[in-house]
Amino acid sequence: MEGGRGPPPETLEEEKQPDCTLPTSPEVSSLKKSNWGFLLTGLVGGTLVALYAVATPFITPAFRRICLPFIPATAKQVENVVKMLRCRRGTLVDIGSGDGRIVIAAAKEGFTAVGYELNPWLVWYSRYRAWQEGVQGSATFYISDLWKVTFSQYSNVVIFGVPQMMPQLEKKLELELEDDARVIACRFPFPHWTPTWVTGEGVDTVWAYDASSFRGAGRGPRATRFQVVIQIP
Numbered sequence: 001m002e003g004g005r006g007p008p009p010e011t012l013e014e015e016k017q018p019d020c021t022l023p024t025s026p027e028v029s030s031l032k033k034s035n036w037g038f039l040l041t042g043l044v045g046g047t048l049v050a051l052y053a054v055a056t057p058f059i060t061p062a063f064r065r066i067c068l069p070f071i072p073a074t075a076k077q078v079e080n081v082v083k084m085l086r087c088r089r090g091t092l093v094d095i096g097s098g099d100g101r102i103v104i105a106a107a108k109e110g111f112t113a114v115g116y117e118l119n120p121w122l123v124w125y126s127r128y129r130a131w132q133e134g135v136q137g138s139a140t141f142y143i144s145d146l147w148k149v150t151f152s153q154y155s156n157v158v159i160f161g162v163p164q165m166m167p168q169l170e171k172k173l174e175l176e177l178e179d180d181a182r183v184i185a186c187r188f189p190f191p192h193w194t195p196t197w198v199t200g201e202g203v204d205t206v207w208a209y210d211a212s213s214f215r216g217a218g219r220g221p222r223a224t225r226f227q228v229v230i231q232i233p
């Protein structure tokens with residue numbers, strides 16, 4: 001009787017689920033893997049290239065003879081520069097203009113302002129910021145090496161430099177600027193010139209030098225003896 005109770009052999013066959021999946025050949029699965037591999041390599045490679053392109057202009061200043069990195073002026077520093085420009089007008093240049101904040105602030109004060117900057121990303125960003133602030137007509141930015149530019153056409157010169165470059169820049173400006181020019185130094189003063197005006201304190205200190213006075217400095221006792229430095233509160 002035992003054999004009579006069990007399911008008939010046909011029913012057992014019907015309950016079996018047919019396997020509809022195609023057998024994957026090793027070639028197909030390795031092709032899929034290699035596609036992902038290509039995509040991943042492309043993504044990683046692309047990201048690295050983009051990072052390299054963005055980071056290089058920020059890193060290369062460190063390997064130059066004079067290392068002048070991008071350190072933006074503080075709001076107080078910009079305010080002090082603007083203070084030093086009171087009663088001045090005409091053209092202005094920021095040597096190593098960074099993200100353009102000084103040039104834009106000067107343009108807002110009515111100056112025809114120009115920035116020279118080695119880092120192309122910062123120059124493109126500065127142009128965008130000038131456009132955003134509505135001063136694109138009076139704020140211009142160039143990708144240039146400051147040592148290859150002549151500053152003779154500017155009546156106001158701003159520099160936020162580093163101590164190592166100041167003696168060389170001092171000589172360059174002394175040769176190039178007109179007698180009515182004013183040079184404004186942020187954070188680090190020029191080594192030999194005597195400032196006409198000083199304002200701010202600590203890292204926000206700003207010195208103003210009038211070309212008429214630094215032209216005479218060091219060329220006789222008169223200029224150095226009677227130079228008066230005025231501290232603006």
Ligand SMILES: C[S@@+](CC[C@H](N)C(=O)[O-])C[C@H]1O[C@@H](n2cnc3c(N)ncnc32)[C@H](O)[C@@H]1O
Binds near residue numbers: 094101102117144
């Ligand atoms: C200390 S930051 C000052 C930025 C800006 N002037 C400010 O006050 O916010 C100096 C800038 O000079 C730029 N720089 C460095 N070497 C340069 C060179 N040889 N010619 C032009 N710009 C340079 C740097 O990329 C950096 O943006």
